[in-house]
Amino acid sequence: MRAHEAGALHGDIGNRGPAWLRSPEDVNALVPQLWPRTVVRTDEGVLEVGGVSVTDLAAEHGTPAYFLDEDDLRARCRDFKEAFADADVYYAGKSFLCKAVVRIVDEEGLFLDVCSGGELAVALAAGFPAERLGFHGNNKSVSELRRALDAGVGRIILDSFHEIDRLTELAREAGKRPAVLIRVTVGVEAHTHEFIATAHEDQKFGFSLAGGAAFEAATRVLDDGVLDLRGLHSHIGSQIFDTSGFEVAARRVLGLQAQIRDARGVELAELDLGGGFGIAYTTQDDPSPASDLAKRINKIVDAECQAESLQRPKLSIEPGRAVVGPAVFTLYEVGTVKNVDGIRTYVSVDGGMSDNIRTALYDASYSATLAGRASTEPPILARVVGKHCESGDIVVKDEFLPADVQPGDLVAVPGTGAYCRSMASNYNHVPRPPVVAVRDGASRVIVRRETEDDLLALDVG
Numbered sequence: 001m002r003a004h005e006a007g008a009l010h011g012d013i014g015n016r017g018p019a020w021l022r023s024p025e026d027v028n029a030l031v032p033q034l035w036p037r038t039v040v041r042t043d044e045g046v047l048e049v050g051g052v053s054v055t056d057l058a059a060e061h062g063t064p065a066y067f068l069d070e071d072d073l074r075a076r077c078r079d080f081k082e083a084f085a086d087a088d089v090y091y092a093g094k095s096f097l098c099k100a101v102v103r104i105v106d107e108e109g110l111f112l113d114v115c116s117g118g119e120l121a122v123a124l125a126a127g128f129p130a131e132r133l134g135f136h137g138n139n140k141s142v143s144e145l146r147r148a149l150d151a152g153v154g155r156i157i158l159d160s161f162h163e164i165d166r167l168t169e170l171a172r173e174a175g176k177r178p179a180v181l182i183r184v185t186v187g188v189e190a191h192t193h194e195f196i197a198t199a200h201e202d203q204k205f206g207f208s209l210a211g212g213a214a215f216e217a218a219t220r221v222l223d224d225g226v227l228d229l230r231g232l233h234s235h236i237g238s239q240i241f242d243t244s245g246f247e248v249a250a251r252r253v254l255g256l257q258a259q260i261r262d263a264r265g266v267e268l269a270e271l272d273l274g275g276g277f278g279i280a281y282t283t284q285d286d287p288s289p290a291s292d293l294a295k296r297i298n299k300i301v302d303a304e305c306q307a308e309s310l311q312r313p314k315l316s317i318e319p320g321r322a323v324v325g326p327a328v329f330t331l332y333e334v335g336t337v338k339n340v341d342g343i344r345t346y347v348s349v350d351g352g353m354s355d356n357i358r359t360a361l362y363d364a365s366y367s368a369t370l371a372g373r374a375s376t377e378p379p380i381l382a383r384v385v386g387k388h389c390e391s392g393d394i395v396v397k398d399e400f401l402p403a404d405v406q407p408g409d410l411v412a413v414p415g416t417g418a419y420c421r422s423m424a425s426n427y428n429h430v431p432r433p434p435v436v437a438v439r440d441g442a443s444r445v446i447v448r449r450e451t452e453d454d455l456l457a458l459d460v461g
Contacts, residue, residue: 028374033287034367034414035282036069036327038438045374047412050438054331054371054410057443061436063333063410064351066421068145068446070104070439073327073417080319082292087315090134090272093119095418096324096385098290100446102126111154113318117144124151126153134316136183138204145170148178155179156270157233159206164217168226176318176389180221181233181272182207184214186252188236188245205235209252218260231270231313232257239318241287243296250297250304259307272316273297279325282365287322321418328417330355330433331371332395334409335387342397345382347405352386353393354427356413356420360392368396370411375402384411388428420448429455 030041039049047054049069080089091105093114099122105112106128112329114120115136123133130152137144138159139378145167148156158180171178183206207214214232221229234253236245250273261267288296297317297392305312332349339345360362368384379400386393395413405411424432431450436443 011265028370030369031283031367033285034283034326035329036072036414037333038069038071039329039414044373045370045372047369047371049329050443051441052438052443054412057436057438058331058333058372058410060443061434061445062449064349064355064433065449066328066355066416066433066435067443068101068324068328068417068435069225070327070437073101073324074108076323076327077105077110079290080317080323081109083290083336084297084315084317086298087294087317088362090316090318091323092318092320092418093123094422095321096328096420096422096435097122098435098447099126101324102128106132110323111316115289117141120144120147120151120153130154131407136241138206140166142166143168143452146174149174149176153178155181156232157181157183158221158227159183159215161213161220164227166221168221168224169228171259177226178229178251179228181231181270182214182217182221182229183233183235184209184253184256186234186236186249188249188252193263206233208254214256215259215263218256219264222260222264229266229268231268231272233272233274233316235272235274235276235318239278240276241278241285243293243300244337247300247304249273250300251307254301254308254310257313258310259329261310266348267311269313270316271301272318275302275318275322276320277322277413279322279418281418282367284365290319290322295405325415325418328420328435329412329414330412330416330420332384332411334405334411335406336407337405345380345401345405347382347384347401347411348387349384349395349411350387351433352388352430353390354386354396354425354430355387355433356395356416357423357425358419359394359397361423366396366413368399368401368411368413370402370405370409375404377403380405384413388430426450426455431455 088111090111090113097119102123103126111132113134115134131154133153135148135153137157156178157196185206185208187210207217232253234249236249257268280287332351335461336348353360380403382399382401384396434445434449435447437446
């Protein structure tokens, strides 16, 4: 018999304190919103995903490794597709991309956005329909734009006047009329980390609304007539929980659409409001279900269109990490445990900042749990750290783990599906971990583990 709980503890000392842990059994508890949907803990304390125990997965695939709950990923794709039934839902290729995930996204009926030639290459290699691709990026090269034209990418999101000129010239040469959107910087300060807030004025993306650049960009494209201007694009940031920012963004971008209509007699047919919806990394995070997000955003769009006397444009949405982020956890093996008297216990694992840079880069918070056994020991405050030669090599800043955590234990960290493998590095010449999909009692490698031979293959000395 299994205890069907799904999640992990997170020790937020500032908000809860150790008193939140009421009994030793709490170190074996799981919090549902943190984990993929098929993750359970057996009575023996072992985590299972897709019907396979992490002890078996570790024996077969080694550690560290990313484990993808395929049923969970597919369910999240369907949740967003069904919630935003009248919109095009774009999976964020930058969050995590490989051919197997591209095929899942395709099978579940989502669209896909890419932001580099490499991401475009993966999408095309996996057979994704080019007409359902969107191409982002603030500095697309001539070769990238040419490849997008040749492939028949469904839409290109224009980000600068130089890009308008480049794409216009390439389209003339090729005799093609690609569909484009204008990315508008709407001046909204999203409540998120400054590095992932993308709609305030002082940053590299898009055309400024306040300064008039966005209107100028739209009129230039319309005047040239070479590119097919379908609509406007806005993206206010990432890891966003509050939809109030979308209300301001929609008001401003639809105001621009009304300005274009009044000045040029053209009512643009499409609107992309971005997304970047947040996920739960700790118990302090409270993400909304896709259905609630859809209701709020559709209400916002309807109200703002009515206010501007605009026909409702075809909506696109970009959930970002909310699709793949919660579907993956990383499994580590403990190597050393070091108690620093009066401060905390350092639990060192066999990965670190090379497989999850977000803690060091964004001061991001994660959770962790003992994954391979149960414990009846009381909880201790621990910091899960990596093996790299950096004091900032931290995986989980503060977590309660059982006092008997020891070398050889398995520790699992949830919420690592987005921006972990995709931002992974070979720092200290550590090979990157594999990505393993698990479903219906079986596992399959979808991105293999790097080897030292892989590292040396690029070193031509």
